[in-house]
């Protein structure tokens with residue numbers, strides 16, 4: 044039996060109408076045995092507000108009511124089925140209780156438990172819908188299979204354990220039932236709930252595809268595939284029929300929100316073809332991401348990653364000194380920070396760190412800066428975006444960079460990264476400039 048995993052993002056399960064299109068997609072493909080859903084659009088952001096912000100009782104109640112309204116509307120439109128209504132009541136009860144926990148703001152484990160509720164509610168409602176539409180679905184708790192470490196907010200999956208759990212718990216029911224489960228959430232060795240980082244449902248789908256030996260993994264969202272750039276930045280962006288694993292991984296890492304950065308990792312390991320398409324317009328097709336593509340153009344797409352922090356570490360001692368970079372990276376690693384771009388001079392090193400809002404966990408913190416200050420002068424600048432041109436053989440062909448730099452010659456480029464790998468050229472620009480940088484590059488590289 045060929046197995047397909049279908050993942051539906053937040054906008055695809057935002058209300059019952061949107062969910063109906065998704066259910067049709069599931070029922071139309073007999074190979075779709077596992078369905079991964081995200082929380083209904085907006086719910087995880089509300090949960091992050093509850094988990095991260097100091098709120099008055101009134102503010103907290105308002106956020107809880109907003110979540111409740113979204114979920115109850117779907118239940119209502121489903122006709123208030125009794126069993127689902129009882130389970131939703133239980134989850135909403137947990138929400139009210141956990142949102143008021145005194146230690147919520149300081150306990151990452153409690154934050155993750157709270158954050159998991161969005162997916163737990165949407166999967167309950169989606170399974171009910173599939174059954175109402177004539178399918179045979181079961182709502183399955185992803186935490187039984189997605190085993191992770193205890194790095195709450197950004198937990199790392201245990202691939203071996205996930206494979207074992209999937210083998211015993213999921214495989215036996217594959218041919219009998221459509222398994223509807225939650226993206227984004229997992230469970231650690233202490234039985235605490237964990238989350239895989241914002242946008243992590245794509246990753247869950249790919250992990251399950253790997254664990255179950257699936258042939259394909261579909262990511263259904265609100266756009267008809269992966270585009271030459273974010274269609275919200277320019278209406279000239281166009282969907283790409285195919286992408287290689289490398290290109291897609293690069294795009295995801297450098298900000299194409301349509302895919303979580305880790306999604307391609309399991310796909311590459313097991314050679315699983317990944318499809319991206321619109322749940323509203325499935326008939327329009329989408330993008331197939333696979334190992335080999337027919338064409339490998341120099342320029343494939345442009346991505347933008349917002350909210351980059353530029354840290355510059357400077358010490359005269361670096362002159363002729365060895366081990367300085369090691370110390371700097373050692374401190375960053377201790378604080379769990381991963382660095383994206385690095386440039387060095389004789390006495391300084393500049394690096395960028397991703398610091399998106401609405402994360403469960405702040406990335407760059409005062410303690411880390413203080414530790415860096417123990418060894419050097421440190422400056423921290425915010426308000427940058429990273430714009431990346433993704434393509435192929437970019438570092439080994441003559442003339443590839445010229446049109447890029449020509450198109451944005453009037454822009455203040457704060458940092459450039461080129462040559463470390465064949466698939467990208469990145470520039471760091473002030474946030475106010477990034478939209479026009481993407482538009483100019485798109486015009487030059489894709490609209491001629």
Ligand SMILES: Nc1ncnc2c1ncn2[C@@H]1O[C@H](COP(=O)(O)OP(=O)(O)O)[C@@H](O)[C@H]1O
Nearest residue numbers: 052053054264265269270272273275299300301
């Ligand atoms: N290159 C790109 N191609 C398509 N969409 C992109 C791209 N870059 C960014 N996006 C954005 O990603 C969005 C879909 O991702 P996301 O909002 O996380 O969806 P979902 O809720 O389905 O997971 C699109 O609406 C689009 O604005």
Ligand SMILES: N[C@@H](CC(=O)OP(=O)(O)O)C(=O)O
Nearest residue numbers: 052053081087241242243244
């Ligand atoms: N609900 C989670 C996980 C996720 O992947 O969502 P989406 O598929 O809507 O991006 C989040 O908002 O981060």
